[in-house]
Amino acid sequence: MTASVIPLLKPTRLLYVMIALPVVGILAFTTLRPIQVLPRITLAPGFSLVDQNGARLTNEDLRGRIVLYNFTYANCGGACPQTSAVMRALQNRLGEIDAGEIPVALVTISFDPERDTPERLRAYATQVGADATRWRIATGDATRLKYALGGGFNLYYAPNPDDTFTFDPLFVLVDGWGIVRAYYKTATPATDRLLRDLRLIVDEARNSAGAARYAYEAAHVFLCSPP
Amino acid sequence: MILLGAAVLLVGRWLTPHTFHGAILQSPLPAQDFSLMSHVGQRVALSDLRGKIVLLYFGYTICPDVCPTTLAELAQARKLLGRDADQVQVLMITVDPERDTIPVLADYVVHFSSTFLGLRGTPDETAQVATYYGIYYEKHDSDSALGYLVDHTATVMVIDRNGYLRLVFPFGTPAEDMASDLQYLLRK
Amino acid sequence: MRLTVFCVLMGVLVLAACATATPTPTLAPAPKIAVEGMWGRPSPKIAQAGAFYMVIRNTGAAADKLTAARSSACTTVELHESYQMSNGTMGMRPVTGGTIEIPANGQVELKVGGLHIMCIDKKVEFNNGVKLPLTLVFAKSGEINVQVEIREQGM
Numbered sequence: 001m002t003a004s005v006i007p008l009l010k011p012t013r014l015l016y017v018m019i020a021l022p023v024v025g026i027l028a029f030t031t032l033r034p035i036q037v038l039p040r041i042t043l044a045p046g047f048s049l050v051d052q053n054g055a056r057l058t059n060e061d062l063r064g065r066i067v068l069y070n071f072t073y074a075n076c077g078g079a080c081p082q083t084s085a086v087m088r089a090l091q092n093r094l095g096e097i098d099a100g101e102i103p104v105a106l107v108t109i110s111f112d113p114e115r116d117t118p119e120r121l122r123a124y125a126t127q128v129g130a131d132a133t134r135w136r137i138a139t140g141d142a143t144r145l146k147y148a149l150g151g152g153f154n155l156y157y158a159p160n161p162d163d164t165f166t167f168d169p170l171f172v173l174v175d176g177w178g179i180v181r182a183y184y185k186t187a188t189p190a191t192d193r194l195l196r197d198l199r200l201i202v203d204e205a206r207n208s209a210g211a212a213r214y215a216y217e218a219a220h221v222f223l224c225s226p227p
Numbered sequence: 228m229i230l231l232g233a234a235v236l237l238v239g240r241w242l243t244p245h246t247f248h249g250a251i252l253q254s255p256l257p258a259q260d261f262s263l264m265s266h267v268g269q270r271v272a273l274s275d276l277r278g279k280i281v282l283l284y285f286g287y288t289i290c291p292d293v294c295p296t297t298l299a300e301l302a303q304a305r306k307l308l309g310r311d312a313d314q315v316q317v318l319m320i321t322v323d324p325e326r327d328t329i330p331v332l333a334d335y336v337v338h339f340s341s342t343f344l345g346l347r348g349t350p351d352e353t354a355q356v357a358t359y360y361g362i363y364y365e366k367h368d369s370d371s372a373l374g375y376l377v378d379h380t381a382t383v384m385v386i387d388r389n390g391y392l393r394l395v396f397p398f399g400t401p402a403e404d405m406a407s408d409l410q411y412l413l414r415k
Numbered sequence: 416m417r418l419t420v421f422c423v424l425m426g427v428l429v430l431a432a433c434a435t436a437t438p439t440p441t442l443a444p445a446p447k448i449a450v451e452g453m454w455g456r457p458s459p460k461i462a463q464a465g466a467f468y469m470v471i472r473n474t475g476a477a478a479d480k481l482t483a484a485r486s487s488a489c490t491t492v493e494l495h496e497s498y499q500m501s502n503g504t505m506g507m508r509p510v511t512g513g514t515i516e517i518p519a520n521g522q523v524e525l526k527v528g529g530l531h532i533m534c535i536d537k538k539v540e541f542n543n544g545v546k547l548p549l550t551l552v553f554a555k556s557g558e559i560n561v562q563v564e565i566r567e568q569g570m
Contacts, residue, residue: 040252042392043361046380060363060380143351147358151259177250177395178361220251291464292497293505295456296527299568331461338459371509372491372535373464381505398505399528 035219038181038200044174045152047145049109049138052121052130057107057138059178065105066201068194069172071155073112073165074124079187083169084108084128089191091135097198102176102205104198106135111149111157112165113139154183175201245411248404249385249394257390261356263320266333266345271318274390279316280412281386282405285362287323287377288335293398294319297381298339303402304409305340311413314388317343322364322379324353360384387412444476446519448556453549453563455534458541465541466495467532467549467563471515472522480554481515481523486563488547490536497528514554527568541565 048058070087072080087106094104108130110116116124121137130137139145149155157167169187171194174180182197204216262272273281282301286294298319305312319336321327324347327335332345348356357364364379385394385408393412396405453469473479484492494510505528515530517523525531532549539547545565550558 040250042252042254042256042258043359043384043395045358046361046363047358048363048365058363058365059361144354144358147355151355151359152361179250179252179395214246217246217251220253288459288461289463290507291458291462291466291533292495292507292531293528295458295462295466296568299456334461335459338457338462367508369508371493371495371533373533376507378507379505398499 035215036200037204037216037219038173038197040175040177040220041180041183044172044178044180045148047140047148047152049140050118051136051138052118052125053132054118057136062105062107062174063178064176065103066176066198066205067105067107067174068198069107069109069153069174071109071111071149071153071157071167071170073110074116074120075112075163076165079169083187086171086188086191086194087135088129090194091129091131093191093195094134094198096195097202102202104134104202106130108135108137109145109149110137110139111145111155111167112159113142113145115163153180173197173201176205245408247394247408247411248400249383249396249408251394252392254392258384258386258392259356259359260390261348261352261359263346263348263352263356264329266329266336266347268329271344271346273386276316277390278388279314280388280409282315282317283360283384283386284317284319285322285357285360285364285379286319286381287321287379288327288331289323289373290377293381295339297383297398298336298343300400300402300405301383302340302343304405305342307402307406308409308413311410312342314413315409318346319343320346320348320353320356322353322357322362323366323377324348324350385409385412444519446473446477446479446517446553446555447475448473448479448517448553448559450551450559450561453561454568455541455547455563455565456568457543457565458537460540462541463537464533464535465537466527467534468525468527469532469561469563470522470524471517471551473517473519476519477555478519479517479556481517481551482513482554483552484532484549485552486534486547486549488537488539488549489534490538492549493533493535494530495533496530499528517553543567 044059046059048056051057070083072083087108091106097104110121116139125137153172155170157165159165168185171184171189172180173182181201208216260272260274262270265271284297301317305315308315321332327347329347332347336343336345362380364377366375366377369376381398383396384392387393394408449472451470453467455465455467458465471481481494486492494515495507496510497505497507499505515523543566547563547565549561549563551561552558
């Protein structure tokens, strides 16, 4: 194929092409390089819960929003207040990302539906300073919760005889497609890190139309994830 | 000149990465296995289908608009693959196991393609599988003569030959687009 | 005398003519409905229901409403719509208010994933190539009979 192509090019044209190629390459590299994406890890589970105001909350209601989840129970002591402090700090700094048309939501799911009635979740919301428009606290049917949290989010939790729970700390970041983009297996992830990751998804969603989409999809194929 | 143009196009196609029509996933772990009763009267597990690409869809037979449309598109996408079609298995899991009994499912899925498999779990099994794959479904009463209707996530999940969740197609993805993505996965 | 009678009669006639003529410009505008592209997908025998799709055009100056439909091929015919709850979830429900508004000088498309006519408890098989009778009932334009072709999409 190449043998029949080369003779068609006059030497001057060939020279232009040879000069142009690396220039185009460098340009492409410098324009595409800033694109960083978080990996699309897996699908977030489906669920239907009831929140602190008795309203229904499903994974479908949250589609189109970027959601940071954490998991606890209202009666939790220990490191739990520090965890809710991370959520509150993030709630207060969400304005920095200026998501605009791509809203960001915080969701805390309780795995203690027996005790965590909507009233109790409301009291918990007040205690942790949750703004109901941004941060919803919800729970649901125990069996379905096991499927969604244990099977879906890979969360380990087990009840103890004294009405407390043993569980691994976990935060999960899910994009508007309902795809898990990051797991943070710590009780206190850094707010700056969470904000940076949220911003990456917001930028991706904002640029997912037009030509930039191709660059983003290429970034996913070659996985240009941030350090 | 024409030859040069053709060569540039060929090289260009070869250099540009395939652009997926669905959302691509980079799952580090194989998708959760499940085993459900199939319309042929045998249980089928996802893990039995290793070596094939699995297209997973959740629907129900009383749904006359969205579900037949998706299943017809899936049948068409498979046809577009030509002789590679054998390497693609379509599964429809019913989200209405109460009304979609095995005989009902059998007649229903085979209408779209004799190769499709209809799967039915107990309500609990269905909930577990659907939850894992991010499928929300809920019955709602209606004034319709059809009785209750079921709202459900209408995406199509693609599980690759090694059992990893690779792609998600939203409702309304044309057969050509799905076929193009599947072709790419089959070549890899 | 005769002349007077004649004149009076003429006057009455003219008035009568005027009386019938004058309202013409203010006569209530009427809808003008045309239905095209009627089709439905072949469906499994076991499937209880099948959907019909079409475009309803209104070239008249008044809006009309599709209030009902019936067919000898179906036990019940309902007006339904599929709705997208979000990116992925689809729901289906009988149309709100039970009618579909056809705007003046406009059209409504009954299409996959949107508004459609639902044939419930099919009495015949929806095989490729079959033509089914359908009567559309409009609030102002009355009944319009059409034929729905059973075929694959986009053919």
